[in-house]
Amino acid sequence: xxxxxxxxxxxxxxxxxxxxxxxxxxxxxxxxxxxxxxxxxxxxxxxxxxxxxxxxxxxxxxxxxxxxxxxxxxxxxxxxxxxxxxxxxxxxxxxxxxxxxxxxxxxxxxxxxxxxxxxxxxxxxxxxxxxxxxxxxxxxxxxxxxxxxxxxxxxxxxxxxxxxxxxxxxxxxxxxxxxxxxxxxxxxxxxxxxxxxxxxxxxxxxxxxxxxxxxxxxxxxxxxxxxxxxxxxxxx
Numbered sequence: 507x508x509x510x511x512x513x514x515x516x517x518x519x520x521x522x523x524x525x526x527x528x529x530x531x532x533x534x535x536x537x538x539x540x541x542x543x544x545x546x547x548x549x550x551x552x553x554x555x556x557x558x559x560x561x562x563x564x565x566x567x568x569x570x571x572x573x574x575x576x577x578x579x580x581x582x583x584x585x586x587x588x589x590x591x592x593x594x595x596x597x598x599x600x601x602x603x604x605x606x607x608x609x610x611x612x613x614x615x616x617x618x619x620x621x622x623x624x625x626x627x628x629x630x631x632x633x634x635x636x637x638x639x640x641x642x643x644x645x646x647x648x649x650x651x652x653x654x655x656x657x658x659x660x661x662x663x664x665x666x667x668x669x670x671x672x673x674x675x676x677x678x679x680x681x682x683x684x685x686x687x688x689x690x691x692x693x694x695x696x697x698x699x700x701x702x703x704x705x706x707x708x709x710x711x712x713x714x715x716x717x718x719x720x721x722x723x724x725x726x727x728x729x730x731x732x733x734x735x736x737x738x739x740x741x742x
Contacts, residue, residue: 509668511535511659514573514624514643515545516562517631517716520732521674521698526632526639527733528672528696533662534628536574536621537645540567547578547620549716553595557715560588562616562623573621574645580617589613592718599722608634609718621645631717636730656681663691670694672738683740694738 510529514536515522526532540546548561563579592609596602612627621643629641644662653661659681663671670692673681678695686693720729 507531507666507668508670508672509533509663509666510672511644511662512674513538513541513546514621514628515549516547516624517549517560517627517718518545519549519714520717520720520729521696523632523635523637523717523733524698524736525672525674525696526628526641527635527637528736528738529639531640531642531666532628533648533666534621534625534641534643536625536643537572537648537650539569540571540573540576542567542569546573546624549718550714551592551595551716551719553591558591558595560591560716560718562620564620572645574619574643576620577618578616578620578623585613585616596719596722601722601725605718605721608721631721634721634726635733636726637733656685660685660689660691664689672696692740694740697737697739698735 508528508530510525510531511533512522512525512535514534547564547567548559550557551560552558563581563584565577565579567576589610593606596606599605608630612630615626616623625641625643632639632641648662648665650658651661659671668691671686672694673696675695675697681693683693717729724732
């Protein structure tokens with residue numbers, strides 16, 4: 507059983523979905539502290555060829571509050587501005603006619619619990635890309651019992667009966683391979699391949715922009731193939 511555990515992000519970069527594709531189940535770590543100026547409520551698109559932050563405004567967001575305790579500001583003004591920005595930036599993109607209505611629907615649902623909204627958006631994009639993965643927020647079934655960091659990850663893996671824990675390449679410095687080996691869990695990292703994709707005019711920023719950028723320029727079939735075009739490597 508391949509398990510991935512990640513904080514919920516707003517329309518994350520493609521590597522996040524490649525991780526989902528490599529896993530049997532994705533656990534969303536939504537009962538940890540919110541991170542200001544992180545990826546939870548914002549991501550980057552390309553505007554006039556430069557990275558631009560697309561942000562969900564939050565009510566009383568604080569690093570002293572858990573992700574699942576925070577709500578999105580339900581205000582039509584920021585939603586209209588966000589929609590207009592995306593429309594102007596991507597109206598000539600190959601798949602704008604398909605993705606702009608999808609993004610508009612997302613904005614209509616941007617209210618209430620931040621955690622619930624992000625869960626549904628990740629599920630929506632995963633379904634669009636044909637990713638067959640179960641998604642479960644930690645706050646619903648995984649008691650923390652004082653555990654943090656790697657200990658929390660290992661506890662969730664044990665509860666799920668995971669034989670393999672998969673993480674993004676950037677997670678190599680976060681975990682002790684010996685601790686996973688002692689628990690009988692294989693620790694692997696995805697090795698993404700983005701060669702086949704059309705990247706937006708953000709140039710070298712392309713691979714790290716929001717998946718929204720790639721959705722505008724590539725078909726669901728092409729991106730679906732890309733999320734499955736990953737290899738797994740050990741921690742060594």
